[in-house]
Amino acid sequence: NAGVTQTPKFQVLKTGQSMTLQCAQDMNHEYMSWYRQDPGMGLRLIHYSVGAGITDQGEVPNGYNVSRSTTEDFPLRLLSAAPSQTSVYFCASNQLSGSSGNEQFFGPGTRLTVL
Amino acid sequence: AQSVSQHNHHVILSEAASLELGCNYSYGGTVNLFWYVQYPGQHLQLLLKYFSGDPLVKGIKGFEAEFIKSKFSFNLRKPSVQWSDTAEYFCAVNAWPGGKLIFGQGTELSVKP
Numbered sequence: 001n002a003g004v005t006q007t008p009k010f011q012v013l014k015t016g017q018s019m020t021l022q023c024a025q026d027m028n029h030e031y032m033s034w035y036r037q038d039p040g041m042g043l044r045l046i047h048y049s050v051g052a053g054i055t056d057q058g059e060v061p062n063g064y065n066v067s068r069s070t071t072e073d074f075p076l077r078l079l080s081a082a083p084s085q086t087s088v089y090f091c092a093s094n095q096l097s098g099s100s101g102n103e104q105f106f107g108p109g110t111r112l113t114v115l
Numbered sequence: 116a117q118s119v120s121q122h123n124h125h126v127i128l129s130e131a132a133s134l135e136l137g138c139n140y141s142y143g144g145t146v147n148l149f150w151y152v153q154y155p156g157q158h159l160q161l162l163l164k165y166f167s168g169d170p171l172v173k174g175i176k177g178f179e180a181e182f183i184k185s186k187f188s189f190n191l192r193k194p195s196v197q198w199s200d201t202a203e204y205f206c207a208v209n210a211w212p213g214g215k216l217i218f219g220q221g222t223e224l225s226v227k228p
Contacts, residue, residue, distance in 0.1 A: 090159065
């Protein structure tokens with residue numbers, strides 16, 4: 001299994017540009033989520049999904065959109081990039097039940113810079 | 116709302132010193148508890164987890180944590196740290212049932228050789 005994969009690894013945008021961060025998992029996990037990591041603030045939940053067709057907002061959803069058309073994919077869209085969105089973005093997935101509980105598996109991250 | 120608080124932002128230790136990182140959470144119901152580690156330039160990896168049973172859980176690389184329900188705490192310990200333990204450590208809590216995982220702010224650990 002590849003686990004959780006993210007593309008791209010690095011991205012530089014200009015203010016106002018839009019882009020999509022890709023996330024895919026091959027573990028058939030129901031739950032997927034996006035976090036942003038900023039110094040001194042830990043990981044903050046942006047959006048999450050408990051299954052295909054179901055998404056919900058996390059702590060810091062403004063400026064981001066998500067969709068979940070398949071179990072495997074959970075892309076994160078930046079509608080109009082702002083410098084405040086400069087961050088490292090992590091995608092994660094987990095089962096909602098079973099022996100592993102809610103242990104989340106993380107992707108390698110996308111480092112985004114908005115100029 | 117759930118929240119997680121890690122008391123120490125930056126801890127500096129010498130090799131062979133003992134480590135204890137504090138973690139407190141606020142949620143009155145059943146929780147699952149996790150410690151993740153992030154080595155420089157890498158993504159998060161699970162150190163250990165608590166779901167139920169023995170409140171003293173052992174993880175990888177000699178780490179352990181104790182869940183004290185009455186104190187809403189889940190502190191991470193290691194008897195003797197190594198230089199290779201230099202990393203950032205995150206405590207996380209998930210309220211059961213459900214999938215949302217809430218992270219603490221992280222503690223940066225620097226181990227001097």
